[in-house]
Amino acid sequence: MALITSTTPAFPCAAPRRQTSTSAASAAAAATSTRSWPSFSSTILNSPPRLGPRFWPWEKVKLGPLSVSPMGFGTWAWGNQLLWEYREEMDGVLQETFNLAIRNGINLFDTADSYGTGRLNGQSERLLGKFIRQGPNKVQDNIIIATKFAAYPWRLTAGQFVKACESSLDRLQLDQIGIGQLHWSTANYAPLQERALWDGLVAMYEKGLVRAVGVSNYGPRQLIKIYDYLNSQGVPLCSAQVQFSLLSMGPEQMELKAISNSLGIRLISYSPLGLGMLTGKYSTSNLPRGPRGLLFRQILPGLNPLLNSLREIAQRRGKTMSQIAINWCICKGTIPIPGVKTVEQAEENLGSLGWRLSSDEIFELETAAKESPGKMIQNIFQTR
Numbered sequence: 001m002a003l004i005t006s007t008t009p010a011f012p013c014a015a016p017r018r019q020t021s022t023s024a025a026s027a028a029a030a031a032t033s034t035r036s037w038p039s040f041s042s043t044i045l046n047s048p049p050r051l052g053p054r055f056w057p058w059e060k061v062k063l064g065p066l067s068v069s070p071m072g073f074g075t076w077a078w079g080n081q082l083l084w085e086y087r088e089e090m091d092g093v094l095q096e097t098f099n100l101a102i103r104n105g106i107n108l109f110d111t112a113d114s115y116g117t118g119r120l121n122g123q124s125e126r127l128l129g130k131f132i133r134q135g136p137n138k139v140q141d142n143i144i145i146a147t148k149f150a151a152y153p154w155r156l157t158a159g160q161f162v163k164a165c166e167s168s169l170d171r172l173q174l175d176q177i178g179i180g181q182l183h184w185s186t187a188n189y190a191p192l193q194e195r196a197l198w199d200g201l202v203a204m205y206e207k208g209l210v211r212a213v214g215v216s217n218y219g220p221r222q223l224i225k226i227y228d229y230l231n232s233q234g235v236p237l238c239s240a241q242v243q244f245s246l247l248s249m250g251p252e253q254m255e256l257k258a259i260s261n262s263l264g265i266r267l268i269s270y271s272p273l274g275l276g277m278l279t280g281k282y283s284t285s286n287l288p289r290g291p292r293g294l295l296f297r298q299i300l301p302g303l304n305p306l307l308n309s310l311r312e313i314a315q316r317r318g319k320t321m322s323q324i325a326i327n328w329c330i331c332k333g334t335i336p337i338p339g340v341k342t343v344e345q346a347e348e349n350l351g352s353l354g355w356r357l358s359s360d361e362i363f364e365l366e367t368a369a370k371e372s373p374g375k376m377i378q379n380i381f382q383t384r
Ligand SMILES: NC(=O)c1ccc[n+]([C@@H]2O[C@H](COP(=O)([O-])OP(=O)(O)OC[C@H]3O[C@@H](n4cnc5c(N)ncnc54)[C@H](OP(=O)(O)O)[C@@H]3O)[C@@H](O)[C@H]2O)c1
Pocket: 073, 074, 075, 076, 077, 084, 110, 111, 148, 183, 216, 217, 241, 242, 269, 270, 271, 272, 273, 274, 275, 276, 277, 279, 281, 288, 322, 337, 338, 339, 340, 341, 344, 345, 346, 348, 349, 379
């Protein structure tokens, strides 16, 4: 941990709020209580922590006033029973997953105030707050939480977005959020509400509740509009989150990337593994349970060229398909935030760092992706 800190002096702090004395014993007890959960790898957990990041210090990415690891981790699954089969018994494993990420220099974690189903609404933020406090050496420094505020129809004023931000801070037990993001734009269906969203971001920023602001699911046209508006209010727009992967690399994504580059906005790639389809572990005869299975059943039959190409390059390189898919996002100049549910997945995804695909390999992958009729469906809230 010492080396992580020494190589990352410019990291901002996720300032903790009330410092409680969560003991190492209670953290250990939480982990022990989950020992029966499948794929809990004692080998990995018992191995000594790495001494530093898996990437070079100069590979850190400047995002407005922040400096983030070239990959973050997504936490949509942490609290979501419907799509991701979350159960509270997983919390010990999720804590270890978080710890592993921190020990390896990952300092960006994406969440949202709407993550968590039913009574577990807000669970992803709550768990992150708890994990930060119980993390390795109780390190709060350097951790950047990027949360997203839902454009619920009842959030009609800037003040309501400020309240939403304060509620997130409570769940996260922090005094300041790294990146406050609008989860989606209402331009497609309630254009009059949009201004409240934008003014909400301005107010959070001016009150110092967030260090930087970003958007999610904004298309090129809407991105320019909000950029100009925030700029007129003296608020820099630092990031744009979008579904971006070998399964989602259409002209809109490329246009968004070009516009983001020209405006100095960082693109954050969500679902970089196509919800798991690009890992290679699913097939039409091995589908995940629930709604993902229904979606995969439609898309997977059209993915053979892409999956074959991922597999071939992975074999040649001595990498895994997930590592190739995530590395492609990094090579395209974006910050991928793969979702992780286990220590093993985090360990594997960390292997996406510290190397780059060649331009020939990128071309091969993109050609295979274009030849594959299967494509990811776009988020219904994505705007033009
Ligand atoms: N802004 C938005 O509207 C929006 C929308 C979606 C996501 N996001 C953000 O982006 C993050 C990532 O996207 P995502 O979670 O939708 O999809 P993803 O990153 O494409 O896929 C994540 C899932 O793939 C599986 N997986 C991950 N690493 C693996 C590995 N190495 N080997 C095998 N399986 C692996 C896990 O699920 P299984 O083990 O169950 O297969 C994991 O939950 C989210 O957590 C969230 O923070 C944002």
